[in-house]
Amino acid sequence: MTRALSPTPGRWPEGRRYAVVVTVNFDAELALLGPDPSLASLEKTLSIFRYGAVRGAPRLLEAFSDRGVPTTWFVPGALVRPYRSLLDEVAAAGHGLGARGQRLERFDRLSEGACRDALHAARAAIGEVTAADDVGFRLPSGEWPPGLAAQVLDAGFGWSSSWTGDDVPFLVPAGDGRALVDVPFGHTMHDRLAFAWNFAPPMPLGQSRIASYEDVLENWQLELEGCRREGLCLVLQLHPEVAGTPGRIDLVWRFLDAVLETGEAWVASGSEVASWWRRHPGSGPEHPVELLRRVSPGSLT
Amino acid sequence: MAVTPEPVWPDGRRSCVMLAFDVDGPSGSAMVDGSIWGMPRLFVQGAYGPFRAVPRILDLLERLGVPATFFVPSWVVEHWPDVCRDILASGHEVGHHGYRHERYADLSVPEQESVLQRSQAIFEAQLGVRALGFRTPTGDWHEATPRLLAEHGFVYSSSFRDDDRPYRRVIDGRVSDLVEIPAPVELDDYAYFAFTEDPPFPKGHDRIAAYRVTLSNWCKEFDGMHRAGGLLTTTFHPKISATPGRAVVLERFVEHMVAVGDCWFATGTEVARWVLSHPERFAVRGETGWDGVREEGT
Ligand SMILES: [Zn+2]
Numbered sequence: 001m002t003r004a005l006s007p008t009p010g011r012w013p014e015g016r017r018y019a020v021v022v023t024v025n026f027d028a029e030l031a032l033l034g035p036d037p038s039l040a041s042l043e044k045t046l047s048i049f050r051y052g053a054v055r056g057a058p059r060l061l062e063a064f065s066d067r068g069v070p071t072t073w074f075v076p077g078a079l080v081r082p083y084r085s086l087l088d089e090v091a092a093a094g095h096g097l098g099a100r101g102q103r104l105e106r107f108d109r110l111s112e113g114a115c116r117d118a119l120h121a122a123r124a125a126i127g128e129v130t131a132a133d134d135v136g137f138r139l140p141s142g143e144w145p146p147g148l149a150a151q152v153l154d155a156g157f158g159w160s161s162s163w164t165g166d167d168v169p170f171l172v173p174a175g176d177g178r179a180l181v182d183v184p185f186g187h188t189m190h191d192r193l194a195f196a197w198n199f200a201p202p203m204p205l206g207q208s209r210i211a212s213y214e215d216v217l218e219n220w221q222l223e224l225e226g227c228r229r230e231g232l233c234l235v236l237q238l239h240p241e242v243a244g245t246p247g248r249i250d251l252v253w254r255f256l257d258a259v260l261e262t263g264e265a266w267v268a269s270g271s272e273v274a275s276w277w278r279r280h281p282g283s284g285p286e287h288p289v290e291l292l293r294r295v296s297p298g299s300l301t
Numbered sequence: 302m303a304v305t306p307e308p309v310w311p312d313g314r315r316s317c318v319m320l321a322f323d324v325d326g327p328s329g330s331a332m333v334d335g336s337i338w339g340m341p342r343l344f345v346q347g348a349y350g351p352f353r354a355v356p357r358i359l360d361l362l363e364r365l366g367v368p369a370t371f372f373v374p375s376w377v378v379e380h381w382p383d384v385c386r387d388i389l390a391s392g393h394e395v396g397h398h399g400y401r402h403e404r405y406a407d408l409s410v411p412e413q414e415s416v417l418q419r420s421q422a423i424f425e426a427q428l429g430v431r432a433l434g435f436r437t438p439t440g441d442w443h444e445a446t447p448r449l450l451a452e453h454g455f456v457y458s459s460s461f462r463d464d465d466r467p468y469r470r471v472i473d474g475r476v477s478d479l480v481e482i483p484a485p486v487e488l489d490d491y492a493y494f495a496f497t498e499d500p501p502f503p504k505g506h507d508r509i510a511a512y513r514v515t516l517s518n519w520c521k522e523f524d525g526m527h528r529a530g531g532l533l534t535t536t537f538h539p540k541i542s543a544t545p546g547r548a549v550v551l552e553r554f555v556e557h558m559v560a561v562g563d564c565w566f567a568t569g570t571e572v573a574r575w576v577l578s579h580p581e582r583f584a585v586r587g588e589t590g591w592d593g594v595r596e597e598g599t
Contacts, residue, residue, distance in 0.1 A: 005353075142499055163342055165349045166349065166353065204505060204507070206506060208506070215514065226549050288344065289345060
């Protein structure tokens with residue numbers, strides 16, 4: 001008897017056994033200035049993130065196009081104007097676009113009105129680059145305030161990739177019988193958490209050593225193996241300034257090659273996975289979000 | 302080079318493994334102070350344990366034919382009764398781990414009794430058993446806790462760090478029937494894998510350890526314990542070490558221990574009963590507080 005999820009025919013399209021979603025968080029200078037605009041004079045630190053725009057993003061785009069991998073790029077809306085030509089290239093290459101707010105806001109520290117304004121501004125900005133109607137939202141950081149799922153839908157976003165806590169997509173209750181599909185991630189599959197480093201301001205907070213490249217790749221490959229075993233959905237988060245260096249692009253190449261090699265993966269954009277999952281009847285009463293809704297109705301809506 | 306240790310385990314087995322999981326789920330300090338209700342992402346990240354990870358672990362243990370002990374806060378039992386019944390139906394044991402994962406050192410004696418009684422009532426109502434084992438939630442216990450455990454019918458605790466095999470505990474100057482099964486931090490998955498974005502854990506957002514290196518550490522700890530003839534127990538949290546990829550590591554670790562062959566895999570209660578029926582083979586340790594240590598040392 002199997003209690004965990006097991007590969008189920010029909011869980012993914014085209015008879016594929018599991019799903020892999022590659023996402024890129026393109027923050028540019030807002031990585032620093034979104035949370036703290038007073039740091040605008042730190043040109044050297046800002047140049048870390050400019051590197052992502054200048055070198056990292058093109059290198060990632062090349063890696064994806066060489067392998068025919070569709071991806072989703074999450075961009076704060078305020079970057080659309082300054083980085084329009086790069087984002088046009090992303091869209092022209094067939095990648096999906098989504099928003100991480102307008103300026104990487106902490107939505108849990110904003111009023112309801114300010115949340116709404118940021119979401120609408122971000123959605124409008126992404127709409128300047130792409131006519132796609134199924135645009136995704138990723139919470140920049142912090143907690144998910146009550147009512148945000150409804151606001152995300154009302155602003156015209158179709159899905160989200162903001163939560164941990166599951167190995168397949170699930171439905172975040174948005175009230176009035178509505179729900180927002182989330183394509184959840186795990187913290188292992190995240191290049192910045194493994195590799196980002198800065199002197200001042202300190203990144204990460206405790207300035208632990210940069211992780212071993214080979215070990216991180218092996219962690220990713222083990223998560224891929226676990227995902228393959230049970231037929232799950234694996235979400236990778238990359239950042240151009242981190243994964244797009246000459247030394248680390250090799251990890252991206254080798255991970256993508258390992259995914260493609262199996263021939264069993266449905267490598268899809270976040271939007272494709274979310275629309276596929278919307279056909280599911282729901283997450284079921286056992287799902288933690290449903291439990292949370294019963295135990296503490298005010299936590300989500 | 303290794304001297305064959307004095308045999309202390311059943312059937313001449315060389316060492317003992319008490320595989321143990323702490324099913325904290327979303328319980329913990331944020332649930333004790335109520336802040337979890339404003340942190341839905343943290344709640345869902347914790348709930349992953351009983352929701353997805355425990356079923357995965359039960360499958361793994363069934364494949365490998367190994368018993369385990371699950372310390373479950375009774376709030377988690379209340380909200381995931383079916384998963385907890387499945388733990389028992391699969392031949393494993395459940396133990397006490399607080400109601401909402403309270404830190405016993407912070408509770409008065411009546412508060413501790415109330416957590417113990419409430420939790421035992423939930424265990425009986427939902428699972429039809431009382432817990433015989435105890436593992437401290439969140440760090441230290443209160444000086445009165447061991448006496449309360451003995452009074453409430455607990456047979457063992459698996460909380461301390463001070464030996465690599467079980468011992469009988471001295472309570473109020475007398476050797477009690479409460480067994481301690483020490484649990485080393487090297488086999489606590491928090492030290493390798495736990496990560497929350499906000500509030501940051503680890504505090505400095507240290508990197509998630511290499512799975513391969515972690516497996517190697519765990520295997521070395523087992524190899525050493527087996528050589529020394531001791532008891533190894535784990536503090537594995539399903540939400541931490543049974544993600545799809547880490548469950549692969551967990552499986553390799555259990556396979557490594559099973560392959561050795563002459564290791565006794567037992568639940569906490571089986572270990573405690575063995576200790577109590579063979580008192581001559583196990584140490585007695587007391588409440589040597591800091592004052593006692595200082596007097597002895599001078
Ligand atoms: Zn615990």
